Amino acid sequence: MNKPVIVALDVEDKPSLDRLLSKLGDPKDITVKIGMELFYQFGTEPVKELVAKGYSIFLDLKLHDIPNTVYNGMKQIAKLGIQYTTIHALGGSEMIKKAHEGLIAGTPKGKSLPKLLAVTELTSISDDSLANEQNCKLTMKDQVISLAKMAKKYGADGVICSPLEVEKLRAEVGEDFLYVTPGIRPATDQKFDQSRIATPAQAKAFGSSAIVVGRPITLAKDPQAAYQKIVKEFN
Numbered sequence: 289m290n291k292p293v294i295v296a297l298d299v300e301d302k303p304s305l306d307r308l309l310s311k312l313g314d315p316k317d318i319t320v321k322i323g324m325e326l327f328y329q330f331g332t333e334p335v336k337e338l339v340a341k342g343y344s345i346f347l348d349l350k351l352h353d354i355p356n357t358v359y360n361g362m363k364q365i366a367k368l369g370i371q372y373t374t375i376h377a378l379g380g381s382e383m384i385k386k387a388h389e390g391l392i393a394g395t396p397k398g399k400s401l402p403k404l405l406a407v408t409e410l411t412s413i414s415d416d417s418l419a420n421e422q423n424c425k426l427t428m429k430d431q432v433i434s435l436a437k438m439a440k441k442y443g444a445d446g447v448i449c450s451p452l453e454v455e456k457l458r459a460e461v462g463e464d465f466l467y468v469t470p471g472i473r474p475a476t477d478q479k480f481d482q483s484r485i486a487t488p489a490q491a492k493a494f495g496s497s498a499i500v501v502g503r504p505i506t507l508a509k510d511p512q513a514a515y516q517k518i519v520k521e522f523n
């Protein structure tokens with residue numbers, strides 16, 4: 289994947305956003321992720337602003353609703369000129385299919401279709417939570433593989449999963465699919481609420497197509513150095 293270190297812009301206000309962006313470098317070399325924290329506060333405005341500046345945008349709203357609602361939501365998202373967007377695979381095959389169709393319906397003529405990424409099991413979910421809260425009978429790896437196979441069959445371009453699952457996913461779901469992995473922690477960083485984590489170098493070795501990194505950059509004393517170190521480690 290092009291520009292494969294995706295910076296999660298999980299900040300609470302515009303000055304923090306501008307400060308962080310000013311540390312990252314030339315917009316055309318960077319993929320940034322806009323998620324709930326910015327979107328629920330400022331709506332589509334920062335998305336449009338960053339598209340205009342030339343960033344590649346991953347709009348992460350993790351749609352999970354009935355198929356018709358997701359179709360209509362994706363139709364709107366596709367108009368924004370972003371490169372990647374997300375749904376929860378647990379919404380089911382019909383929802384995934386409609387998400388894909390919504391993106392096709394909403395993408396302006398001549399523009400490229402945003403890539404549809406399906407979240408499998410969130411990287412904050414532990415094996416214990418999968419077994420005892422979701423009451424899932426499969427192991428984490430098998431559950432993620434099962435969701436990824438369904439996502440691929442119904443029109444997703446890739447999945448979001450932990451780096452720990454990528455090796456097996458590549459073997460069982462195929463090389464012609466994107467494996468985008470959050471849960472990235474450089475060796476010295478805190479885990480916080482993540483469960484299934486790996487370092488950037490481990491993610492690279494496991495075969496992640498791209499990594500999503502938030503707090504190791506946003507909370508770093510020197511975000512610029514933290515970002516560059518992660519880019520170097522992953523490339």
Ligand SMILES: O=C(O)c1cc(=O)[nH]c(=O)n1[C@@H]1O[C@H](COP(=O)(O)O)[C@@H](O)[C@H]1O
Pocket residue numbers: 296298323348350374407409410411412448449470471472480482500501502503504
């Ligand atoms: O869809 C995502 O990006 C996502 C899926 C997932 O399973 N786990 C996960 O952490 N994320 C996102 O990846 C980012 C990780 O942030 P940090 O834990 O601060 O690096 C956050 O913006 C999460 O919303």
